[in-house]
Amino acid sequence: MKWSIPERIVERGRDYMKEGRVLSIVQDAERKVWHAEVLGKELYRVQLDGTPKENDICECPYWMDHGFCKHTVAVELSLRQKGTSRIIKEDAPIIFEKRSLSVSEMFTKGFSKLNHLEKKDKLTPLTVEYVVDVIETNNYYPELAVLGVSLRLGYQGVKPKTYIIKNIGEFFQTFQKEGTFLVNKQHYFDLIKENFTIETQELLEQLMAIYQTSQILGVSGVQVKGKIDKRYLVLPIDQGQQLLEKMSKTLHFQLNDEGKKYRHLKFIKGSMPIIFDFSKQIDGSYKLVINDQITTFLSHYQWGFSQDQVFIFTQEQEAIYTTLLQLLKRIEQPEIIYEKHELSDLFGSVIPLLKKIGVVNVSEEVESEIIYRPLEPIFIFRKIKGMIKLRIDFTYGDVVFSTDKKYTIESGADQEVVRDGKKEQEILDQLAKFGYKQEVSGFEKSLPAGERLYYFFKAEIPTFRRLGDVRMGKKLRELFLDAQHHQPLIEVSDSDSWLDVRFDITGIAEQEIDAVLASLLRKDQFYTLESGEVLSLDSEEFQQTSEVLTMLRKNMKNVQGTIKVPRNQGLMIENMLEHNSRAHFSDSFKKMVTNLTHPEKFEASVPKTIQATLRSYQIEGYKWLKMLSYYQFGGILADEMGLGKTLQTITYLLSEKEEGQQKGCALIVAPASLIYNWAAEIKKFAPDLQAEVVAGNKAEREQLASQQGLDVLITSYASLRQDIEMYQALNIGYLILDEAQMVKNSGTKTAQALKSLTIPQRFALSGTPIENNLDELWSIFQMILPGLFPTRTLFRAMKPEEVAKIIQPFILRRDKKTVLKDLPEKIESNLYSVLTEEQKTVYLAYLKQMQENVSQMDQDSFKKNRLSILAGLTRLRQICCDPSLFIDDYTGGSGKLEQVKDLLVAAKENNRRVLLFSQFTSMLSIIEEELHALGVTTFYLRGSTKPKERMEMAEAFNAGEKDVFLISLKAGGTGLNLTGADTVILYDLWWNPAVEEQAAGRAHRIGQKNVVEVWRMIAEGTVEEKMNSLQQEKRELFQKVIQGNEEQLAKMTEEDIRTILSIGE
Template structure:
């Protein structure tokens, strides 16, 4: 049994070996067949190439002079020898490389057999350089063993193997450089044989070193660039040239197109369509021209634009014409042909497009056709005119003059004219054209000629010839004789009278001693009865002027009158009489003189101060109160005059009346209250009233000493007698000391004010100085500071640092603990609380009286309807201050809310403020309302910018970094935009207003996709372009030794950044809304004193109240609607104490809502600048149109 099994096993082994042998022989045959096929194909290709060359030699002759046969033979032999040498040259020595490896003969034989059997296949062969500039070759191959395939790589020098590796199971390790041991790998041996055969049949590699290769690459790139430039130039080689034609006195233009040969464009509308679609069309018999605009020269592109404008105009005209004629002639398609008529704006555009280019011109008028090449020039033509006697009959009687002259044909543009002279097309001056145009209309081929009879010589000589003499050379044959027939120049006399609520005017024309009624030119001209000596045209012209004021005619009395129209009577008195005096002599009766325009009324304003009130006394000279009320009412109705009781007129265009109404509006007094004389006003109107009186010289004002003292105190704040505490004198900068004095001046006159200094200028220190000075001066009372919750401990630190003498209590803890602190408030100098706690504890403050009340970051009460705004306004305090770098973020109502806290009633009630100031400014850009607000609020706002007061502060550089989405992120963004467009398209205005919160949520989603799609798509695994850009920027900044603040509105985005920074081994701090106040202070201190490179901060939570001068780079990851908020965040680093230049990077996703937000910020940032000074901005509630603009609709 065992023998049978053994025999069976041996039989199977023998059969397996036989099958392997057969497979090997089959592979060998296949390899041999493949080799023979390749050789056959190579011979076939060589034979084909040989036959092709022989046919070309036989069928193609040499263009130009042939070479000498001997020379050709000699050169050919030399070339063949060169080719033979090149073919024989081998840089790499295949046989030497093969034998450079110590491989046993049986292994080498096996490897070469594997190669011949096709078990080894070449994948790649190339040359390169090693680190010592040595020239190296590399061959990569794939070896097969059964079902397995593994790579083999050999690197070689000119004569030896440098490196060999094989991934077959037999290779225990890589072969690096020279291996002195015998290798057992047949696959390396097979690859070496393959390399030997390849190098034998191919010219592979040469001795060019790395520098040589680099040099050649540079020159190759240069040739490529030149070739590209040539190709681009060739693209723009398509010429498109105009041809100007004159025919039957009219100009037209046609065009030719082509490269070398030019073809007429027969249908210009079809041509425009071809250009629009970059289409190809046929010209001539078979010339194909592509109309891609890029193919045309720059000049050609200009002419295309010119044609497009005219073709559109022609098509619209032809369409209107065809529609109007369709009912008569039926429908007929209209087209624009090969030429365009030139006139009006077309001619202007043609001339402008010519520039320095010469244009072909064909003149088809006249006996012979003429061709020229025209260039353009600006000059007036020379015009001559000859005046001679008009001969009639025997010539004994003088009948008039004959005028002859010449003028080139003028072609009218829009405001100027053109003429062609020789090889130039000339544009004339506008003034020249205005004077010569009537003459040009009567000019023909023979020039112009006309006759002027004796009765019209006065009009010609007195009115027309003086205009022509400026532009025409005039020749008179008998000047003295001609002028002896001219009548005397006319003089006019106007007779003014009044009576029965009417004013009359008689008009006489005097010629020497003779006087005529000018109404004759109307009544008798029809019958030709005007005396020959009269200048009827001039008289008619003067009558036309006079009838502006006297439009009615009394034929019986031969005079003009106003028809009792009071408005016309006023115009006669105000300006008409002076105009008549310019035309001639004016005579009037005593009755007329009773009608007069009185001088502006004198207004006196007395101002005094007593018992904390402003006393105002208004008086006018000799005008009763009742009439003054009517005058003010007429002025408000925007009338030009007021008719006084005595019949005279008062001109209401008077600055004193303007000031009175402005004062009445500002003080919110009724006209009746105003004219009664004495009024009592709040003291805070002092500075506004002084400004008005100062700007109106027409109003007499008397200010008492107390009033002048208040005004002087504000005008000379820098010289005020308020001394800052000695302990702070060395610390405070000059501008901070001035701010301290300004705050004390406000207090002295019981005013409140806004300290609106730029972020980082030390508003806190200025207020602490005021509180400390009050204590040192012995003033009793407790002060209250209200700040955002995140800044309570910051205020505590600042008090400890700058005013340890003050007893400061921070209101924190439970409600019971807070109540205890508030109840014992008199034991402290200062209480510090937050807006949120003040809302909850407001009842605890009900009976408390504070010396100073300061609200920090006063924009927290910008909405006057909120509980926070109401809470701060019910606190009882003697002096109120507001601190904020952005008094206006979104709307003017925010400024009103702050002033309603500071000085209730100062900007009126909100309804009045909105109606009289906010709405006119926002909706109509009303300058008067804006000026009024500036004058009122300006004195109570102190704003200084860092650039103005901190000359030693390092500069701040801003840079926008744009990123572009990849495919997946772009698709998500586009999908969200499409969704929002469809949603908005379906909504009415009412639905939009109702669903606005939903729409803003969708906008937020759009912004999150820009930041990182994973913020709103939970399983998103694609790219996030901005995240990658931010991480690169952070790494680059760290490498450069910088430390940075990174702001984002989205705390979830900060979480993603934290995860990435942790993965990169970068340490960081983080502040969000959930970070406790104590932890904030600790981290800020550690960051400024340590070396942690990154601080991640939520824009809303950490954008204010932090001093982070340890950073010199600020990165805004995403743009926020409100530019002021971003600026506040930036100023956490760019502030006092900063010693390095601060660089601010704003990351923007290109082509997205983020770019649109930037533009919207710029569009809306000017409002606050107008009111309070410079550099602040806002983005208000978005309108439907603004949202559509953000989406690119």
């Protein structure tokens, strides 16, 4: 016992000894320590040093601060009481019996252990040694060895004694649980993580992760000499370098290699410690001496060990070095003797590889005997008796190694040319791929025909050209007709109502031109002539020709190289061939293209008898109609509403009559609401045109249409469908489809009826030729210019930009901003209203029900229930207007209705005149009743309003009569001129913004003198808000195809509907 321990501590220790608080003492003879347990306030473990040094340890707090305590004293005194010295001699271990504990002591001791766990790290700091061994898995191939990591465990100290961990898996399982690990029968360690340094913890956790991965893969331990050794964990290839570097930086690392131990490792990239010495011997032979300083090579890891250095091999270096090792196994000494004739192959193929793994020293004497020249192979192809013969001259400067020996030119006797073995082998491998077989003077294969002959010239020959110089015999060369010397010539001319497109090919017989064109249509890359020669069709010029043929395929008639196509394809042909130097156009064709691209320059005079002064843009529109008519083309006049499409059309029809160009009577088909408007406009602007509205019962319509001397017949779409046989019998030379979007569906009976009419000249008028999708544009052009577009299926595959390019000459679109600089401004505003409380309750109930129904639908069920979903959306929109539209006993009011009443009263007080549109006629009736009660006078245009009455109301309103014009959106969205209004109110939103634009266009058009305000009424926090956002997001297709900044699609997609219903409360 140390003399420095205070007496009071010794006395307390004696008391503990007397009270029997030393519960057990166990001798560890190997470590020369005593392990004891002492019961104080807690159960403490004591380690008593069994040497004269007396370096005792206790886990109590007092010992931590002072290095001694009453517990260590009590253990030593207990030993003395039993007649035993603390100094352990080389005797067998003595184990003292444990004293039996009372129930209370057992209870206290059991819980004391839990408190004791928190202090273990302060008691037994541990150290780990990492031992890495090279473990051979194959005796004959030592390079296939792996690295096995094993661990040794012990307490920290100056020279800690460590113990081998015999089962590394059990160690990691205990480490993970922070349990007690027995290294042998007498020694155990508490693997609490805090007992290890942070660096050791990180390394152990990384190794543990590797062990756990190996367990998942079913790998346990390492097989050593036929037995599984569970000490080891195989070092994984992907983490090998990182782990070795980490372990070697610790003070407890050891690599065992070739009987030597290394404590630190250094990884190196670059040149290996391998030296190759090549010199000439006295007897005239040559010796290669290999000095390999790599003691261990691990091919799996691509590492070579040389003492404490680890050389990192690349994949190529690993392959070279592995081959070297296998070759060295076959010889006793690392020396190889060469003869002079072997030098060329050695320096050409082997030495370059050896330089990649080490240092090659070549003596000056040997260097003087070696010639280095670049390889320049020459390939000579010839056609002989149905075969392709190939001779290869491997040329190195003046020296030639030919596959035909008689063409070989040797080097001088005292020098050897170094051959490029790698490139020569590459050439031989390529020959094998192409099916060549070796023969006496070179290589050969059967002369291919057709596609294989084309492949020979287009794939094989270019491959050999990349490898060297290609020379070809005349007979073989003449089998291939290169497009560069046999280019297509295209001549385009205008012939009546057709275009003649004539094709010719330099050097190709005229009777074979059609067959070549057929090959181009099939997208063939070549054509085999009757003579067996192959014509290449892959040049840019032939590809352009192929594109033209593909485009014209549907309507073309082909006769010996000349194709007849409709005139309407002319501009597309010109666009495709404008940069083709081999394309020629006739003067008449050039003039047609100029007129199509610059219709304003077409020579046409405005009729003298027209009773109107046309604006400049209207004259251009008139000229455009005349130009298309001259070339027998149809078109769509797509000016924005209010720009005078009617006047431009009337001017065109009048000029045809004045110039004596009339092809027959003109038939104008319009919505029923507009037929009398057309008659009035014709009477006003062109009284010389004899026009008749074909209306009434069937007998009356037949009588009206059969009158002699009529220039224009005006009928509705509905009447036309019923009278189609009558119109088929009449001599009609012009067809004008007003508001042509009415026949946007080609499958309707009206559209089918129009297609059945054989009328030479056709035009469509529509401010919105596209409302929902591009199919509508296809349908309209099918009626006015058949053949312009391909089939519907092919059309749907076209991009909007492609469609725009095709229709560019045949559609004319201007907007008010561009052409009417003097037109007053149109100001658009959104006015938001708030639902009343009862209105909101009704709305949320309907919305929740719809959301629940739609959320449960997949795509198929959504399609099946589409109509009911749209009906539900209509209900939500009606609630936004006024729930009483469909709820009979509803009395909760409408926020929007109250807002519009205030607006209209204020409008009257400020002398503003208003057009109010709604989709729901019953809503207009409610508004009318409310306004009358407020003293606001109204006109009301319903769908049932007769055409004549419509015109009378419009004229009266424009003359200043009444305050508000209530209009059904569908009934009055088109064809009305209501410039007497300066305010437009859209009471409820429509899916299609184009319809709303048309409604606003009733007031904002030619003749308007005042600024027009458009108020769009939106119920806040409802589907109307989402509808408004949707309209803003979908304004691209019209812009891409028709013009640039106008109305857009409105067809509701499933995504649109789901988005609209996502509105929360």
